[in-house]
Amino acid sequence: MYTQAMDTAPAEERQPLRSADEVQLEARFEARIAEGGFIEAKDWMPEHYRKTLVRQISQHAHSEIVGMLPEGNWVTRAPTLKRKAILLAKIQDEAGHGLYLYAAAETLGTSRDQLLHALHTGKAKYSSIFNYPTLSWADIGVIGWLVDGAAIMNQVPLTRCSYAPYARAMVRICREESFHQRQGFDSLRVMMEEGSDAQRAMVQDAVNRWWWPSLMMFGPPDGESTHGAQSARWGIKRISNDELRQKFVDATFEQAQVLGVSLPDPLLKWNAERGHHDFGPIDWAEFWRVVNGHGPCNRERLAARVNAWEEGAWVREAALAHAQKQARKQAQKQTANALQEAQAA
Numbered sequence: 068m069y070t071q072a073m074d075t076a077p078a079e080e081r082q083p084l085r086s087a088d089e090v091q092l093e094a095r096f097e098a099r100i101a102e103g104g105f106i107e108a109k110d111w112m113p114e115h116y117r118k119t120l121v122r123q124i125s126q127h128a129h130s131e132i133v134g135m136l137p138e139g140n141w142v143t144r145a146p147t148l149k150r151k152a153i154l155l156a157k158i159q160d161e162a163g164h165g166l167y168l169y170a171a172a173e174t175l176g177t178s179r180d181q182l183l184h185a186l187h188t189g190k191a192k193y194s195s196i197f198n199y200p201t202l203s204w205a206d207i208g209v210i211g212w213l214v215d216g217a218a219i220m221n222q223v224p225l226t227r228c229s230y231a232p233y234a235r236a237m238v239r240i241c242r243e244e245s246f247h248q249r250q251g252f253d254s255l256r257v258m259m260e261e262g263s264d265a266q267r268a269m270v271q272d273a274v275n276r277w278w279w280p281s282l283m284m285f286g287p288p289d290g291e292s293t294h295g296a297q298s299a300r301w302g303i304k305r306i307s308n309d310e311l312r313q314k315f316v317d318a319t320f321e322q323a324q325v326l327g328v329s330l331p332d333p334l335l336k337w338n339a340e341r342g343h344h345d346f347g348p349i350d351w352a353e354f355w356r357v358v359n360g361h362g363p364c365n366r367e368r369l370a371a372r373v374n375a376w377e378e379g380a381w382v383r384e385a386a387l388a389h390a391q392k393q394a395r396k397q398a399q400k401q402t403a404n405a406l407q408e409a410q411a412a
């Protein structure tokens with residue numbers, strides 16, 4: 068699903084000293100981006116740009132596959148066959164998004180094993196929204212509506228990201244994310260319009276719990292976002308965290324009214340002067356607590372991923388052994404053919 072503008076670059080990624088050649092290459096690179104051009108995997112790029120992208124794309128990929136876990140929790144308890152089929156398809160889409168994104172990150176020269184190792188050892192981040200639990204069936208609808216909805220706001224500008232393999236992956240992903248958002252909204256609409264009072268209360272409770280974490284998905288406020296300016300200059304991030312958050316609040320406000328749910332913010336109201344909705348302060352202390360590993364489900368999520376990696380070892384080994392066997396057979400065949408040709412000659 069889900070990029071989160073966390074801007075958590077480690078200190079060792081500071082810009083190194085450059086040679087005269089590199090300065091010239093970098094000027095050419097920057098000019099290309101300034102005129103709206105794209106960078107391909109084979110093109111020269113500054114090391115810092117490469118590292119920024121590896122970090123961002125891999126955080127995004129990790130978020131896709133960790134995001135499968137809270138939803139997977141409800142596959143066996145979906146209320147109808149139709150909802151179960153939709154949920155399974157959505158979770159499968161998220162796995163696909165993870166794969167597109169790992170493949171895009173690999174074009175920058177970091178292997179998938181390295182990327183996953185960083186996730187499993189807690190070095191790499193993923194979107195902190197997935198460290199919250201899914202307590203009721205309504206949470207699944209709310210994840211589609213709010214979490215996939217916030218993801219779309221974040222991700223549509225990434226389809227114009229200067230790094231072409233990432234931009235291309237995002238085009239495919241965004242098409243699927245908008246289905247995810249609509250299925251979530253539809254599931255909630257059915258509960259609100261045709262459900263019992265208890266079901267409507269369940270939806271409202273889920274909205275109350277997911278609203279603020281959804282706003283946090285856009286990352287820290289612009290003033291505290293240390294790498295935002297550089298990412299904007301490089302055409303990686305084209306719209307700021309706060310601008311995206313505002314767009315999301317404006318769009319969601321009306322959708323909440325259509326659904327008949329209230330958003331848990333007494334300060335949320337239309338501001339005619341600004342032409343936007345005002346909203347209350349976000350609890351950034353909670354955001355950083357969850358990002359830094361102390362949310363309700365951080366341990367559980369990471370343990371599930373590590374376990375899946377360990378349990379899948381035999382599959383990777385078998386696939387490698389099969390590939391080696393095929394390569395050996397192919398080589399033997401080629402040698403035999405070459406011998407035959409030599410004898411015939």
Ligand SMILES: [Fe+2]
Pocket residue numbers: 068161215243244247
């Ligand atoms: Fe999604």
Ligand SMILES: [Fe+2]
Pocket residue numbers: 068069131160161164240244
């Ligand atoms: Fe996704």
